[in-house]
Structures are given as C-alpha cells and as structure tokens.
Amino acid sequence: MKPKVYRDPVVEAYLAGVDRTLLRENLKLTFEQRARKHFGVLQAVEELRRAGKKLRQARSA
Numbered sequence: 001m002k003p004k005v006y007r008d009p010v011v012e013a014y015l016a017g018v019d020r021t022l023l024r025e026n027l028k029l030t031f032e033q034r035a036r037k038h039f040g041v042l043q044a045v046e047e048l049r050r051a052g053k054k055l056r057q058a059r060s061a
Contacts, residue, residue, distance in 0.1 A: 026034060
C-alpha cells in the first residue's frame with residue numbers, strides 16, 4: 001500500500017495555471033538555445049522601456 005502524499009493546496013492552485021507543455025519544449029533546447037532566447041526577450045524588454053521613456057519625455061515637453 002502506497003503512503004498518502006500530502007499536496008499543499010496553495011501549490012496545487014498555482015500548478016493549475018502552469019502550461020507544462022511550454023516547460024517541456026524549453027527543456028528540449030540546449031543551454032545555448034535557451035540563453036539566446038532569453039537574451040532576445042531581454043532585448044525586446046529594453047527596447048520597450050526605451051520607447052516608453054521616450055514617449056513620456058515627449059508628453060511632458
């Protein structure tokens with residue numbers, strides 16, 4: 001008989017919103033592929049920040 005496994009309700013609530021297929025697909029990539037993907041996202045975030053800053057400065061001028 002298997003012992004009953006405790007499942008934390010808070011953890012279970014968060015797990016319901018996790019797309020495991022994306023995690024599996026990411027883990028199929030090499031470290032270098034994941035790093036390049038991450039770097040690309042960081043570049044996009046920085047570009048959005050610059051655009052937002054430029055827009056805010058234009059509005060206040």
